[in-house]
Amino acid sequence: MRRTLWLLIALALVVAYPLVFTTPFQQRLGALVLLYAIAASAWNIVGGYAGQISVGHVVFFGSGAYAAMGAYAHFALSPLIGIPAGIVFAVLIAAVIGGPTLRLSGHYFSMATIAVAELARLIVTNTEYLGAAVGLSGPTVPRNVFDMSFISALPYYYLFLAILIITLGITWWMTSSRMGFYLRAIKDSERAARSLGAPASRTKLYAYMLSAGLTSVAGALYAMIFGFVDPESGLGILISVKILIMAALGGAGLLFGPFVGAAILVPLEEISNSLLGGKGAGLTFVVYGAIIVLIARFQPGGILALINRLWAKRRAKPTEESISKEASHAS
Amino acid sequence: MTFTLVQVIVGGLLLGAVYALFSSGLTLVWGMMNVVNFAHGDFVMLGMYVAFVVYTLLGGGPLIGAPLATLLLATLGVIVYFGLIRDIMKGPMLAQILGTFGLALLLRYSVFWWFGANFLSLPENLVGGTFDIFGIRIQASRLLAGVVALLVTFGLHLLLTRTTLGSRMLAVAEDATAAQLMGIRPDGMQAIAWAIAAGATGLAGALIATFFYIVPTVGETLGIVAFVTVSLGGFGSVPGALVAGLLIGVIESLSGYLIGAVYKDIVVYALFLGFLWFRPQGLMGKT
Numbered sequence: 001m002r003r004t005l006w007l008l009i010a011l012a013l014v015v016a017y018p019l020v021f022t023t024p025f026q027q028r029l030g031a032l033v034l035l036y037a038i039a040a041s042a043w044n045i046v047g048g049y050a051g052q053i054s055v056g057h058v059v060f061f062g063s064g065a066y067a068a069m070g071a072y073a074h075f076a077l078s079p080l081i082g083i084p085a086g087i088v089f090a091v092l093i094a095a096v097i098g099g100p101t102l103r104l105s106g107h108y109f110s111m112a113t114i115a116v117a118e119l120a121r122l123i124v125t126n127t128e129y130l131g132a133a134v135g136l137s138g139p140t141v142p143r144n145v146f147d148m149s150f151i152s153a154l155p156y157y158y159l160f161l162a163i164l165i166i167t168l169g170i171t172w173w174m175t176s177s178r179m180g181f182y183l184r185a186i187k188d189s190e191r192a193a194r195s196l197g198a199p200a201s202r203t204k205l206y207a208y209m210l211s212a213g214l215t216s217v218a219g220a221l222y223a224m225i226f227g228f229v230d231p232e233s234g235l236g237i238l239i240s241v242k243i244l245i246m247a248a249l250g251g252a253g254l255l256f257g258p259f260v261g262a263a264i265l266v267p268l269e270e271i272s273n274s275l276l277g278g279k280g281a282g283l284t285f286v287v288y289g290a291i292i293v294l295i296a297r298f299q300p301g302g303i304l305a306l307i308n309r310l311w312a313k314r315r316a317k318p319t320e321e322s323i324s325k326e327a328s329h330a331s
Numbered sequence: 332m333t334f335t336l337v338q339v340i341v342g343g344l345l346l347g348a349v350y351a352l353f354s355s356g357l358t359l360v361w362g363m364m365n366v367v368n369f370a371h372g373d374f375v376m377l378g379m380y381v382a383f384v385v386y387t388l389l390g391g392g393p394l395i396g397a398p399l400a401t402l403l404l405a406t407l408g409v410i411v412y413f414g415l416i417r418d419i420m421k422g423p424m425l426a427q428i429l430g431t432f433g434l435a436l437l438l439r440y441s442v443f444w445w446f447g448a449n450f451l452s453l454p455e456n457l458v459g460g461t462f463d464i465f466g467i468r469i470q471a472s473r474l475l476a477g478v479v480a481l482l483v484t485f486g487l488h489l490l491l492t493r494t495t496l497g498s499r500m501l502a503v504a505e506d507a508t509a510a511q512l513m514g515i516r517p518d519g520m521q522a523i524a525w526a527i528a529a530g531a532t533g534l535a536g537a538l539i540a541t542f543f544y545i546v547p548t549v550g551e552t553l554g555i556v557a558f559v560t561v562s563l564g565g566f567g568s569v570p571g572a573l574v575a576g577l578l579i580g581v582i583e584s585l586s587g588y589l590i591g592a593v594y595k596d597i598v599v600y601a602l603f604l605g606f607l608w609f610r611p612q613g614l615m616g617k618t
Contacts, residue, residue: 292433
């Protein structure tokens with residue numbers, strides 16, 4: 001009950017944000033927060049709930065971005081048409097590489113996903129049809145509303161918000177379904193889950209494919225708001241890292257963790273970029289790196305896990321035992 | 332044609348020896364404490380910049396740059412071990428990956444911020460000129476780098492297998508608790524392993540800097556080369572890393588020469604995936 005109330009308040013705040021903060025910079029900032037929140041929430045399904053730390057999610061992000069821009073640039077179709085195409089493509093890639101890759105555990109999985117992403121980036125960089133190193137962009141003059149090139153960030157903001165809500169809805173539905181229980185069991189101990197009859201390989205693969213499809217939507221939206229995609233912005237390893245870090249900073253494996261992470265890091269990056277100009281690009285990532293090291297060292301559960309723990313402590317002043325119980329429930 | 336081919340292979344072997352050197356650092360840490368250092372390639376990058384700074388400030392070549400880079404990076408390795416690795420080692424997988432990834436970003440973009448994104452290089456004639464051996468032309472800088480890297484990697488292998496220190500480190504790798512009961516401090520041994528691993532990357536970086544382009548993001552590529560080498564050679568095996576490093580150097584040079592420079596990385600990454608997927612224990616590892 002109390003939780004629903006808080007959720008409604010948070011939702012009202014998010015809906016009202018662009019009406020209160022009306023400058024183009026602020027509205028665009030809001031839209032970017034939502035965009036990265038979608039990508040990080042999608043990553044959260046496989047990285048947070050299933051515990052498989054993918055560092056190559058940019059492959060799926062890139063499928064969506066290139067599908068949207070490809071439909072626009074090559075066939076003069078609305079980039080919206082690219083979204084389903086991107087989803088299909090991303091899910092197919094996930095199905096193909098997921099089989100052998102998800103068998104790898106821990107670091108090995110992470111490294112394989114990096115290699116896949118770099119391979120994709122190199123191949124696209126050398127493919128003329130996909131714009132090679134220059135990338136793809138749409139026609140310079142938008143023709144109608146379905147081109148999705150708006151001057152104001154407001155339409156993007158509400159579109160992204162709707163898709164974020166859908167993404168979180170799917171995630172919530174997944175966690176409360178049988179699949180969510182399987183995933184939690186696999187994350188705790190894959191061997192134990194298997195021995196109790198949980199179909200570990202299949203569940204992980206489904207989670208991976210679901211996560212891939214949703215990530216590709218984020219990529220398509222990215223291509224729409226920026227109006228172009230190139231190998232660095234669509235398939236660069238830094239995008240993977242950003243997505244992962246936002247989820248981890250907020251709280252991997254928590255429903256709203258990725259959103260919290262995006263709401264902290266995106267403004268940090270945008271503001272430092274606009275304050276410091278070109279010199280800021282390097283410094284932003286120095287700060288990023290430092291934040292990540294500090295989280296990994298002191299608070300690997302993320303900020304939301306910390307808040308949950310403090311909240312539980314304040315509410316009940318319980319014993320040590322029930323705190324750790326609460327924390328394990330929350331995660 | 333044949334001469335060119337032999338020249339390409341020799342060039343690949345010399346470069347491969349440097350790959351072997353910095354990869355043996357990665358494999359040592361990996362095998363000993365099951366921690367993957369995602370910042371490993373960036374350590375090599377730091378070694379390259381140390382060599383660059385030594386040249387621009389003092390005008391010195393690798394004779395000063397290489398020992399200095401080794402020393403500085405070894406110190407950094409110990410700092411990183413005590414400041415970060417020791418704590419995240421026991422934590423969840425996400426913390427380990429995040430921790431070393433964050434470190435990679437921190438190092439890479441600190442250098443980026445300071446030196447900018449420009450491609451730098453050391454003057455070509457810093458180390459001798461070009462040799463002509465049986466009609467094969469070899470740059471002195473590559474020869475120096477290859478031979479030193481080969482010797483040091485071999486020395487590292489001897490250190491691990493033939494000395495008391497090596498036995499102690501292997502004991503900790505085998506079972507840290509049991510080693511502690513035998514009077515070996517796991518902390519000390521693991522710190523030494525980090526010093527050796529990071530020192531090796533510093534040396535490799537300073538050596539490779541004499542003929543390689545120097546840029547803040549070079550660590551990304553070199554890091555992946557190290558992962559490929561380690562996965563090919565088997566996780567934790569220095570001789571494996573040596574063989575795999577030489578092999579990858581040759582494969583890279585050959586594919587660059589035969590099918591084009593842009594495809595050489597594609598070949599290396601594909602090889603890496605192939606090994607991870609179908610033979611994760613590596614070429615020489617046990618099943």
